[in-house]
Amino acid sequence: MRSNRWHITRDEGGLTLSRRLPAQFDVAAEAMLPAGDPMRLAHQIRQDMWRKLQGLRGFSPVVEVTAKGQGLRVRAGGQVMGRVPSNAAGLIADVLENPANRARWLRHAVRRRGATCLETGPNAKNAPEITAKIDMKDESVS
Template identity: 60%
Template sequence: MSARWHILRTEGSLTLCRQLPPRFDVTAHTELPLADSAKVAHQIRQDMWRAVQKVRGFSPVVTVTQQGDTLHVVAGGRVNGAVPDTLSAKILSVLENPEKRARWVRHAQRRTRTQ
């Protein structure tokens, strides 16, 4: 399997996935303040993976859609096999963790220095 992550962009939306086409067998949703969509997606993907990496056949997918001054996030992914009953709740607990949310937004709102 390739270590490459695919970033699919449409107007106002970004999807980060390992496998194409992206597929959501399990999802959780949240909203965040406006920030860099790609940075938010990568941060969420990393934290989600850490929380559910023991789920056999799980491949993360994160979609971030900008609507006004809000980012709508759908996090989850594909599962090759049975989807555990608790998986959606585990992903939602990552998305609703106040410390992680603050870190994602702080990281994604940081400006890149150009010299």
């Protein structure tokens, strides 16, 4: 039976998402990203990193997200049971720097302030006028 449990370690500056405790970086790469939901961002990065490195025997992903200025510093990598290939850090950096990945991560990690739609919510500039008219003449009560 597979375990889908991930350890989330929070501290003052951010969070670390890892499969094992303590989180360990045998291989890592870093990148800066605009602000967003760190938890959503960490999970998205972990998924893409795993897709790229799943052939690396004994690899256990770790993603660390910390606030830095107006953005987030991401350190992604993980623990490797065995020899770490020389190109592993480069593969992780490729995942972090891929423009399509970054755009998808940021769309997913947008901080949601409420359940209202940006186009039709109370602060929308183009909010539609909604009116209802009820004709009670033909209604009867039994």
